[in-house]
Amino acid sequence: MFTGSIVALITPMNQKGKLCRSSLKKLVxxxxxxxTKAIVSVGTTGESATLNQEEHINIVMFTLEIADNRIPIIAGTGANATEEAxxxxxxxxKSGISGCLTxxxxxxxxxxxxxxxxxxxxSENTELxxxxxxxxxxxxxxxxxxTIARLSKFKNIIGIKEATGDLSRIxxxxxxxKDDFLLISGDDVTALDFMQLGGHGVISVTANIAAKEMMQICNFALKNDFINARKINQKLILLHEALFIESNPMPIKWIAKKMGLIKYDTLRLPMTPIMQSTRLQLEKAVKYANL
Incomplete structure (x- = not known):
C-alpha cells in the first residue's frame, strides 16, 4: 500500500472555508x-498549516469514512512540537488509518x-x-x-518521503x-528519475488531477519499464512544473476546480488566488497533457 502512486490529497473547502464534504467524496x-495506491490526508497539500487540530482530525476521519476500506488512508501527523505530533x-x-506521514x-x-x-x-509512542x-x-x-539511517532501525519507521528534489540523496x-526501507519521492518533477534510481513510488501533487497517468507511470517504473513510463511522464512534465509556479496547493486547487473535481478553489489565508499568468500556464500544461 505504500508503493506506487500515492496522492497528496487537496482539502476541498466551501465558500466559507469549511470542508466541502461532497467534493471530498468525489475526490476519494x-x-x-x-x-491510486493510497491517499495522504491533511499533509502539506491538504493545508495542514491552516487547519486547527480538531479540523485536522475530523477531515482525516471523514476521509477514512468515505474510503470505507477501499483505499488505504495515510494521515499527516507532523508538528513542530514533539508532544503535539x-x-x-x-x-x-486503532482508527483504521494505515500509517502516518510525519x-x-x-x-x-x-x-x-x-x-x-x-x-x-x-515511534516509541505508537504502533502505527x-x-x-x-x-x-x-x-x-x-x-x-x-540520521535517516539511525531512524530506519525503529521497527515502525518504514520509509521516507524525500522532497528535496536532489537525486544524489537516493x-x-x-x-x-536495509532494502525494505521505503524511499518515496515527494517531488513530481524528479519522481520518475527517483524511481529509476531505486525509489518505490511518489506522494504526488499531480495525481490530484492526473490519477490514472501517475498510476501508470509508477506501475511501469516498478516493472522496470522506463520506456513506457517516460512516454506518459513526458506528457505531464509541463504540469509537474506549472503546479509549483506558485505555492502549493494554490495552483492545484484552481485547476482541480477548473476540471470539475471540486466545487470551489477556496483557500485560507495566507494562501491567495493564483495570478492570471499562472492560470494560463496551467491551462497550457493541462492541454499538453491531454487531460
Whole structure:
C-alpha cells in the first residue's frame, strides 16, 4: 500500500472555508476508480498549516469514512512540537488509518540529534507505521542520510518521503539502510528519475488531477519499464512544473476546480488566488497533457 502512486490529497473547502464534504467524496471516489495506491490526508497539500487540530482530525476521519476500506488512508501527523505530533499520532491509533506521514519539525530548526530524538519519541509512542517527511524548502531543516539511517532501525519507521528534489540523496540513503526501507519521492518533477534510481513510488501533487497517468507511470517504473513510463511522464512534465509556479496547493486547487473535481478553489489565508499568468500556464500544461 505504500508503493506506487500515492496522492497528496487537496482539502476541498466551501465558500466559507469549511470542508466541502461532497467534493471530498468525489475526490476519494476518483482515486479509487483510477487505482491510486493510497491517499495522504491533511499533509502539506491538504493545508495542514491552516487547519486547527480538531479540523485536522475530523477531515482525516471523514476521509477514512468515505474510503470505507477501499483505499488505504495515510494521515499527516507532523508538528513542530514533539508532544503535539505524538498526541496527533495517538489520536489515530486503532482508527483504521494505515500509517502516518510525519514532517520534520518546522520553524524551530532542530539539529540532527534533535530530529532523531523527535522521531524516536513518536515511534516509541505508537504502533502505527511511520513515514518520515523531509522537505527543507518548507521546514527550514534537512533530515540528512545518516540520521535517516539511525531512524530506519525503529521497527515502525518504514520509509521516507524525500522532497528535496536532489537525486544524489537516493544512493547516499540506500548505502546506509536495509532494502525494505521505503524511499518515496515527494517531488513530481524528479519522481520518475527517483524511481529509476531505486525509489518505490511518489506522494504526488499531480495525481490530484492526473490519477490514472501517475498510476501508470509508477506501475511501469516498478516493472522496470522506463520506456513506457517516460512516454506518459513526458506528457505531464509541463504540469509537474506549472503546479509549483506558485505555492502549493494554490495552483492545484484552481485547476482541480477548473476540471470539475471540486466545487470551489477556496483557500485560507495566507494562501491567495493564483495570478492570471499562472492560470494560463496551467491551462497550457493541462492541454499538453491531454487531460
Amino acid at each position: 471516489d476518483y482515486h479509487i476508480k483510477n487505482q 505524538i498526541l496527533l499520532t495517538k489520536r489515530f491509533e 514532517v520534520t519539525p518546522y520553524y524551530n530548526k532542530p539539529t540532527q540529534e534533535g530530529l532523531y530524538q523527535h522521531f524516536k519519541a513518536i 507505521p511511520q513515514i518520515l517527511y523531509n522537505v527543507p524548502s518548507r521546514t527550514g531543516c534537512d533530515l540528512l542520510p545518516h 544512493n547516499k540513503i540506500k548505502q546506509l539502510i
